[in-house]
Amino acid sequence: MAEPLDAAPPDAxxxxxxxxxxxxxxxxxxxxxxxxxxxxxxxxxxxxxxLAALGVDAATxxxxxxxxxxxERELRERLLPxxxxxxxxxxxxxxxxxxxxxxxxLRVETEQGETRDAADELPTxxxxxxxxxxxxxxxxxxxxxxxxxxxxxxxxxFGLLVQLYSLLSTRSWGMGDxxxxxxxxxxxGRTAGAGFVQVNPLHAAVPGAPTDPSPYRPSSRRFxxxxxxxxxxxxxxxxxxxxxxxxxxxxxxxxxxxxVLDKGALIDRxxxxxxxxxxxxxxxxxxLGPGRQAAYAAFRAxxxxxxxxHATWYALAEVHGSDWQAWxxxxxxxxxxxxxxxxxxxxxxxxxxxxxxxxxxxxLTAAQRAAREAGMPVGxxxxxAVGVHPGGADAWAxxxxxxxxxxxxxxxxxxxxxxxDWGLPPWRPDRLAASGHAxxxxxxxxxxxxxxxxxxxxxxxLFRLWWVPQGRPPTxxxxxxxxxxxxxxxxxxxxxxxxxxxxxxxxxxxEPGVRETLQRRGxxxxxxxxxxxxxxxxxxxxxxxxxxxxxLATATTHDLPPTASRLTGEHVELRDxxxxxxxxxxxxxxxxxxxxxxxxxxxxxxxxxGTAVLAEEAEEAxxxxxxxxxxxxxxxxxxxxxxxxxxxxxxxxxPGTWDQYPNWRLPIADAEGRPVTLEELTGSARLxxxxxxxxxx
Numbered sequence: 001m002a003e004p005l006d007a008a009p010p011d012a013x014x015x016x017x018x019x020x021x022x023x024x025x026x027x028x029x030x031x032x033x034x035x036x037x038x039x040x041x042x043x044x045x046x047x048x049x050x051l052a053a054l055g056v057d058a059a060t061x062x063x064x065x066x067x068x069x070x071x072e073r074e075l076r077e078r079l080l081p082x083x084x085x086x087x088x089x090x091x092x093x094x095x096x097x098x099x100x101x102x103x104x105x106l107r108v109e110t111e112q113g114e115t116r117d118a119a120d121e122l123p124t125x126x127x128x129x130x131x132x133x134x135x136x137x138x139x140x141x142x143x144x145x146x147x148x149x150x151x152x153x154x155x156x157x158f159g160l161l162v163q164l165y166s167l168l169s170t171r172s173w174g175m176g177d178x179x180x181x182x183x184x185x186x187x188x189g190r191t192a193g194a195g196f197v198q199v200n201p202l203h204a205a206v207p208g209a210p211t212d213p214s215p216y217r218p219s220s221r222r223f224x225x226x227x228x229x230x231x232x233x234x235x236x237x238x239x240x241x242x243x244x245x246x247x248x249x250x251x252x253x254x255x256x257x258x259x260v261l262d263k264g265a266l267i268d269r270x271x272x273x274x275x276x277x278x279x280x281x282x283x284x285x286x287x288l289g290p291g292r293q294a295a296y297a298a299f300r301a302x303x304x305x306x307x308x309x310h311a312t313w314y315a316l317a318e319v320h321g322s323d324w325q326a327w328x329x330x331x332x333x334x335x336x337x338x339x340x341x342x343x344x345x346x347x348x349x350x351x352x353x354x355x356x357x358x359x360x361x362x363x364l365t366a367a368q369r370a371a372r373e374a375g376m377p378v379g380x381x382x383x384x385a386v387g388v389h390p391g392g393a394d395a396w397a398x399x400x401x402x403x404x405x406x407x408x409x410x411x412x413x414x415x416x417x418x419x420x421d422w423g424l425p426p427w428r429p430d431r432l433a434a435s436g437h438a439x440x441x442x443x444x445x446x447x448x449x450x451x452x453x454x455x456x457x458x459x460x461x462l463f464r465l466w467w468v469p470q471g472r473p474p475t476x477x478x479x480x481x482x483x484x485x486x487x488x489x490x491x492x493x494x495x496x497x498x499x500x501x502x503x504x505x506x507x508x509x510x511e512p513g514v515r516e517t518l519q520r521r522g523x524x525x526x527x528x529x530x531x532x533x534x535x536x537x538x539x540x541x542x543x544x545x546x547x548x549x550x551x552l553a554t555a556t557t558h559d560l561p562p563t564a565s566r567l568t569g570e571h572v573e574l575r576d577x578x579x580x581x582x583x584x585x586x587x588x589x590x591x592x593x594x595x596x597x598x599x600x601x602x603x604x605x606x607x608x609x610g611t612a613v614l615a616e617e618a619e620e621a622x623x624x625x626x627x628x629x630x631x632x633x634x635x636x637x638x639x640x641x642x643x644x645x646x647x648x649x650x651x652x653x654x655p656g657t658w659d660q661y662p663n664w665r666l667p668i669a670d671a672e673g674r675p676v677t678l679e680e681l682t683g684s685a686r687l688x689x690x691x692x693x694x695x696x697x
Contacts, residue, residue, distance in 0.1 A: 015030050015041065015042070015044050015047060016044070016061070016064070018061070018064050018065055018068050019044060019047060019048070019058055019064050021068055022051065022056070022058055022064055022067055022068040022071060023047050023050075023051060023058075025068070025071045025072070025075065026051060026054055026056055026071065026430075027429055027480055027481035027482070028047055028050050028051060028054070028478060028479075028480055028481075029042060029464070029478050029479035029480070029481070030042050030047060030478070032411050032466075032478070032479055034411060034412060034413045034509070035413075040411075040412075042477075042478035043476055043478075045469075045472075045476065046469060046472070046476050046477055046478045047478055049405070049406075049469035049472075050403075050406065050467050050469065050477075050478055050480060051067075052405075053403040053404060053405055053406045053428070053467070053469075054403065054428060054430060054480075055430075056071075077137075078139065079100060079101075079104070079131045079133055079137055079138070079139035080096070080100075080129070080131055080139040080140070080141040081096070081141060081433070082141055082142065082433040082434045082436075083141060083142045083143075083144065083433045083436055083437065083483060083486050084096050084097075084129065084141050084142065084143045084144065085143075085144045085146065085483075085485045085486050085489045086122070086143065086144065086145045086146070087146055087147075087148050087489065088124065088145060088146065088147055088148060089148035090148075093118055093119060093122070094143065097118055097129070097131075100131060100133070101133050101134060101135075102134075103133075103134040104131050104132065104133045104134065105131065105132040106118035106129060106130070106131050106132075107129070107130045108120075108122060108127050108128070108129050108130075108143065109127060109128040109129075109130070110122065110123060110125060110127045111123075111125030111126050111127055112125065122143075122145045123145065124145045124146060124147060124493055124496070125144075125145055125493070126142055126143070126144050126145075126436055126441065126490070126493070127142070127143040127144075127145065128140060128141070128142065128143065129141050129142075129143045142435075142436030142437075144436070144437075144486055144489045144490060144493065145493075146488075146489035146490070146492045146493045146496075147492050147493070147496045148492070148521075149492065149520075149521055149522035150491065150492045150495045150496065150501070150502050150521060150522035150523060151495055151496060151499055151500060151501055151522070152501070152522060152636070153195075153377065153378060153453075153501050153524075153636045153637055154377040154378075155377065156635075156636055156637070156638075156697070157194070157195025157196060157376075157377055157378060157636075157637060157638075158194060158195060158637070158638040158639070158640060158694040158695075158697065159188070159194050159195050159196030159197055159198060159376075159378065159381070159637065159638075159639055159640070160184070160188055160194060160196075160197045160198070160639070160640055160642045161197075161198045161554065161557070161558075161639045161640065161641045161642060162176075162184070162197065162198070162199060162200075162641075162642040162643075162668075163176075163199070163200045163215075163558055163652050163664070164176045164177075164178075164180070164181055164199045164200060164202065164228065165200070165215075165267055165269070165664070165665075166267070166643075166652060166666060166667050166668045167180050167181070167184065167642070167667075167668060167678055167681075168180070168257060168260060168261060168667050168668075168675070168677055168678065169183065169677055169678035169679060170257075170677055170678075170679055171230075171232070172230075172257060172678075173231070173253035173256060173257060173272050173275055173276060174253065174256035174257050174259070174260055174267065174268060174271060174272045174275075175227070175260075175267045175268075175269060175272050176228075176678075177228050177229060177230045178228050178229060178230055178233075178360070178363040178364060178366070178367050179230030179232075179233055179363070180230075180678050181197065181199065181367045181380065182363075182366060182367040182370040182371075183370075183678060184197055184678060184682075185197045185367060185370050185371035185374060185376065185379065185380065186370045186371070186373070186374045187374075187682050188374070188376075188691075189371060189374025189375045189376040190374045190375065191682075192688075192691040192692075192694070192695060193375070193695050194376065194691070194694075195376050195377050195378050195637070196371075196376055196377075196378035196379060196380070196381050196452060196453060196637070197371065197376075197379075197380055197381065198380075198381035198383070198453075198455060198552075198639060199380065199381070199382065199383065200215045200383055200558065201215040201216060201218065201221075201382070201383040201384065201385045201457075202215070202224045202225055202228055202364070202382065202383075203215065203218035203219075203220060203221045203223075203224065203225060203385060203388075204218055204219050204220040204223050204224060204225045204226075204310070204314075204393065205218055205219055205225050205227070205269070206218070206219040206322050206389045206391065206392045207219075207273075207314070207317055207318075207322050208322050209270060210269075210270055211269055211270050211273075212389070213267075213269055213663065213664035213665050214653075214663065214664050215383075215385065215664065216385045216386070216457065217385070217387075217388070217389050217422075217423065217424065218385055218388055218389060218392065219313075219322075219388065219389055219392030219393045219394065220310055220388065220392060220393040220394045221384065221385055221387075221388055221394060221443055221447075222306055222310065222394060222442065222443050222446050223306075223307070223310050223357045223360075223393075223446070224357070224360045224361065224364060225360070226276070226280070226356035226357070226359065226360045227269060227272060227273045227276060228360065228363075229276060229280070229356075229359055229360055229363060230363060231276055231279045231280065231283070233363065233366075234280075234283055234359055235292065236283050236286035236288065236292075237279075237283050239286045240282045240283050240285065240286055241282075241285060241286070242282050242285075245278075245282055246279055246282055249275055249278050249279045249282075250279075252275055253272075253275050256268070256271055256272065256275065260667055260675060261667065261675045261677060262675075264675070266662050266665040266666065267664075267665045267666070267667060268665075269665075280352075280356065281352075284352060284355060295358075296355065296358050299357075299358045299361065300354055300358070303357070303446075306397070306442060306446075307354055307357060308343075308350070308354070309334050309393070309396070309397035310353070310354075310357065310393050310397065311349075311350045311351070311352075311353035311354040311357065312334070312339070312342075312343050312346075312350055313334075313392075313393035313396050313397065314349075314353040314393065315342075315343070315346040315349035315350045315352075315353060316331060316339075316342060316346070317393075318349060319346070322391060322392070323391035324391055324392075324395070324396040325390070325391055326391075332396075334396060334397050334399075361449065361450065364380075364449075364450040365449065365450045367380055367450070368380045368450045368451065368452055371452065372452070376452070378452040378453050378501060378637075379451075379452030379453075380450070380451060380452055380453075381451065381452065381453040381454070381455055381501075381503065382447055382450070382451040382453075382454055382455070383454075383455045383457060384443075384447060384454055384455065384456045384457060385457055386408065386422070386424060386457045386458040386461050387408050387422065387424030387425065387426065388424060388425070389423075389424070390402075390407075390423065390424070390425045395425055398439050400431060401427050401428055401431045401432060401435070401439050402425040402426065402427060402428065403425060403426050403427070403428045403467065404425075405469060405470045406425060406426055406467045406468065406469060406470065407421050407422065407423055407424060407425060407426075407467070407468045407470065408422050408424045408425070408426045408461075408465050408466065408467065408468070409421040409422050409466050409468045409474045409477060410422075410466050410474065411466050411474065411475070411477065411479075412474070412475055413508075413509055418473070418474065418475065419466075419468075419473065419474025419475045419477070420474050421468050421473075421474045426465050426467055426480065427439070427440070427482075429480065429481065429482045429483060432482070432483070433483055433486070437483075437486055437487065437490055440487065440490060441490050441494065444490060444491060444494040444495075445494050445497075448494055448495065448497070448498035448500050449498075451498070451500055452500055452501070453500055453501035453502065453503060454495070454500060454501075454502050454503070455502075455503045455504075455505060455526075455552075456502065456503070456504050456505060456523075457505050458505060459504030459505055459506050459518065459523065460506060460510055460511065460514055461482075462482060462484050462487040462488060462491075463481070463482060463484040463487075463511060463514055464479045464480060464481045464482060464511065465479065465480055465482070466478070466479055467479070467480050484517070488517070488518075488521050488523070491521075491523070492521060492522070501524065501637075502522070502523050502524065503523070503524045503525075503526060503552045503637070504518050504523045504524065504525055504526065505526050506518065506525045506526055507526055507528065507531065519548075519550050522550075524550050524551050524552055524636060524637065525548060525550060525551040525552075526551060526552050526554070526557075527547060527548065527551045527552070527553045527554070527633075527635065528553075528554055528555070528556065528557060528560065529553075529554070529555045529556075529599070529626060529629070529630065530555075530556075530560075530566065530595070530599070532547060534546075540598070541598060541599055541602050544606075544629055544630075544632035544633040545632070545633070545634070547633035547634060547635060548634070548635070549634035549635060549636060550636060551635050551636065551637070552635065552636075552637040552638070552639050553630045553633050553635035553637070553638050553639070554630070554638070554639040554640075554641065555623075555626050555627065555630065555640075555641060555644065556641050556644070557641070558651070558652045558653050559651070559653050559655055560651060561574075561649075561651050562641060562643050562644055562648050562649055562650065562651065563623050563626055563641065563644045564619055564623065564644065564647050564648070564649055564671065565649045565650070565651070566592075566596065567596050567600075567619065567622055567623070568619070568649075569589055569592045569593055569596065570649050571592070571651070572585065572588045572589050572592045574650075574651075574654070575588075575654075576588070578654075578657060578660045578661060579660075580654075580656055580657070580660075599626075600622065600625075602629075603622070603625040603626065603628075603629055606629065606632070608625040608628040608629055608632075609621055609622065609625045610624070610625070619647065619671075620647075620686060620689065620690075623644055623647075623690065624689065624690055624693045627640065627690065627693050627694060628693055628696075631693075631694070631696065631697035638694065638697070640690065640691070640694060642668060642681070642687075643668050643669070644690070645681070645684065645686060645687030645690050645691070646668065646669070646670045646671070646676050646681065646684055646686055646687055647670055647671030647686065648668055648669050648670065648671070649669075649671065649673070650666055650669065650673070652664060652666060668681065
């Protein structure tokens with residue numbers, strides 16, 4: 001537990017009036033509220049630094065006055081903002097157009113290539129509107145026309161939550177892969193009636209030695225990581241000329257798998273990738289058949305410059321290292337002549353990484369197809385991380401859209417008086433608006449290619465993000481506002497086109513009105529049992545009928561203790577062993593025990609607990625009772641943390657640790673810590689009994 005909030009630095013003095021006004025006009029907050037009864041002023045230094053990252057000079061009173069006058073003039077004289085939003089249930093045309101001077105001429109170039117009058121009913125899409133005022137002023141803007149709500153789940157369903165790397169089968173190469181995902185989905189859908197499988201972000205990682213194992217700090221969110229490929233499922237694999245080499249690679253992969261499953265080694269992503277890279281190089285030598293070649297060419301054409309940039313960055317990273325900011329100056333610009341020459345010189349490597357992206361896209365699509373063929377109404381739920389690594393492929397290719405010298409994080413609050421710095425560069429809201437939010441729109445479209453649903457990590461980031469100036473502690477940041485209406489409209493547009501559900505991770509402190517806005521637009525929330533209490537009343541556990549319906553309800557997440565660990569208090573012992581407690585361990589134990597006993601009492605009063613005799617049976621009965629409770633709620637989706645099905649005690653990620661705990665590197669294990677394969681999982685009587693409970697709903 002973090003230090004109490006009153007350990008935070010004293011509140012800063014109020015900002016100068018002109019600086020406050022300038023910040024407001026650029027969407028930069030001058031204060032924040034860590035609790036409903038307290039407002040903390042942002043420091044002038046933080047506001048000035050954030051404005052500078054937005055291209056606004058406020059370093060002196062004179063510069064501030066000039067920038068304020070310029071911004072007020074710009075807003076006063078412009079005909080249209082850079083991006084307009086129109087929800088199709090809001091009338092015939094965007095209200096902003098009605099505020100234009102009388103006699104203004106308007107034409108709309110639709111996404112579909114038609115020219116329309118602005119008074120016409122417009123199709124959904126991202127269009128261009130052109131305005132010509134009577135005084136000769138002209139303007140162009142992006143016009144997002146979106147359906148009023150995102151798709152809703154088809155009925156009620158339950159599903160499995162799993163970190164894919166942790167799901168090893170007897171065929172995987174030391175970490176779970178897309179073949180394992182397809183097998184799990186097919187089994188869960190056909191034998192247990194599950195409606196979905198939710199996985200961690202499968203975004204492309206930053207290569208390195210060692211690679212950062214966190215799936216939430218990727219090189220690219222636009223393209224998936226080929227480390228997840230099932231190499232043997234590539235059609236050309238069987239035709240590779242050097243089969244002896246491939247057999248040797250398979251033998252090494254089997255030893256690597258055995259080291260994790262039989263000897264207790266941690267998942268080694270770098271070792272897995274090195275073996276797969278060797279095999280994939282051999283497979284790439286096999287010429288594609290005409291149909292496959294046509295499919296690959298179509299993929300490259302469809303993905304266009306984004307794929308070319310992605311593959312170029314990975315090719316350059318093999319030569320110059322994985323931080324583009326340390327490359328030779330000419331290569332830091334993806335549009336420079338030097339980069340063009342390097343791309344040509346490295347054409348074979350660029351093609352290799354483009355081919356990997358295509359293969360991974362194919363296997364992701366196959367996994368979703370397997371899930372739907374197994375009867376799942378949703379299928380695979382993919383996870384969208386909140387940002388990308390500053391040295392990675394997206395930050396290089398889209399650097400004009402990122403705020404230099406800034407990092408995303410969280411302000412001090414009741415749980416963390418020091419705040420948080422996640423090391424992720426934020427998108428600039430002004431550049432997003434000017435482009436019609438093009439990078440965001442293309443990111444969504446890419447993910448919805450193979451997703452039945454999308455979980456958005458820290459969904460509050462669609463509204464605002466906490467920016468931390470480089471070199472400063474998280475306490476010295478401030479919020480920057482985004483065009484949430486545009487972000488939600490694009491989310492509704494792309495999700496509707498894909499027929500996909502969207503789940504927002506909205507845990508923790510949420511700005512007033514955000515959850516209501518998300519619910520109105522059809523974005524499901526996230527509700528975790530242990531946090532669902534009557535916080536505005538007596539603080540006691542919220543009865544199941546009082547839970548919200550529009551949510552994914554779970555007992556735990558990848559950042560929290562597994563259910564068995566929480567019920568037994570073992571999560572306190574783990575944190576104590578790592579020196580993470582800020583209070584005496586006896587206090588922590590007592591609080592954790594009281595929390596568990598309170599929930600168990602609720603389960604007992606509701607008649608959800610069985611009459612188990614043995615301790616092991618009691619634990620299973622309690623975990624089943626927790627999920628029976630979730631079934632009593634009106635939640636549209638209910639998630640089962642897959643390790644809970646076999647009694648795993650270890651969290652996949654322990655926030656607040658870096659090298660003290662093996663975050664993101666643990667295979668699923670049973671109650672004794674013995675790794676469990678996919679085949680053993682699907683044959684587990686304990687897991688089957690838990691899923692049978694979910695089937696009752």
